[in-house]
Amino acid sequence: MHGWTPLIVVHAVAATLAMVLGAVNLFRRRRGDLPHRVIGRTWIGAMYVTALSSFGIQELRPGRFSWIHALSVLTLITLTLGLWHARRGRVAAHAGNMIGSYLGLIGAFIGVVAVPSRLIPQAFQHNWLGMATITALIVGVGLAFVAVVTRLLGDHVARAADGDAVGRPVVPRT
Numbered sequence: 001m002h003g004w005t006p007l008i009v010v011h012a013v014a015a016t017l018a019m020v021l022g023a024v025n026l027f028r029r030r031r032g033d034l035p036h037r038v039i040g041r042t043w044i045g046a047m048y049v050t051a052l053s054s055f056g057i058q059e060l061r062p063g064r065f066s067w068i069h070a071l072s073v074l075t076l077i078t079l080t081l082g083l084w085h086a087r088r089g090r091v092a093a094h095a096g097n098m099i100g101s102y103l104g105l106i107g108a109f110i111g112v113v114a115v116p117s118r119l120i121p122q123a124f125q126h127n128w129l130g131m132a133t134i135t136a137l138i139v140g141v142g143l144a145f146v147a148v149v150t151r152l153l154g155d156h157v158a159r160a161a162d163g164d165a166v167g168r169p170v171v172p173r174t
């Protein structure tokens with residue numbers, strides 16, 4: 001079993017933040033407003049870091065890429081398409097790409113924690129309190145970021161009738 005390299009730490013932190021920020025944006029009532037876009041852009045950044053850093057992690061097949069890396073390529077494509085669709089106002093296509101990317105992240109997380117010999121389950125077995133504390137800190141940072149963004153940007157944006165600050169439609173959650 002390999003240990004915690006700086007690359008693996010960056011990958012794990014980015015993936016954890018992406019799980020938090022993605023969940024927040026999926027379950028927020030308002031879509032398309034400024035907080036949604038700021039949280040979403042930050043989520044996309046965390047997802048890009050997660051996907052790109054995966055190419056340097058080759059523990060399943062040392063020195064070679066594995067099928068997991070094909071999922072990273074797919075994630076990079078769906079994130080880029082989702083961003084492109086958002087910029088063009090194609091809300092349904094944007095949502096489909098982003099939800100698909102988030103579900104892929106959750107699937108990868110399940111794959112990582114479901115195999116007892118992998119690094120994260122081993123780390124929790126050997127130091128559950130330390131790992132739980134680190135995880136809680138990362139989740140707390142993500143939630144604090146969301147609180148600051150929604151507090152600072154949510155109430156101080158002049159919105160058009162049913163649109164955001166630049167007149168684009170805001171899609172409320174039904």
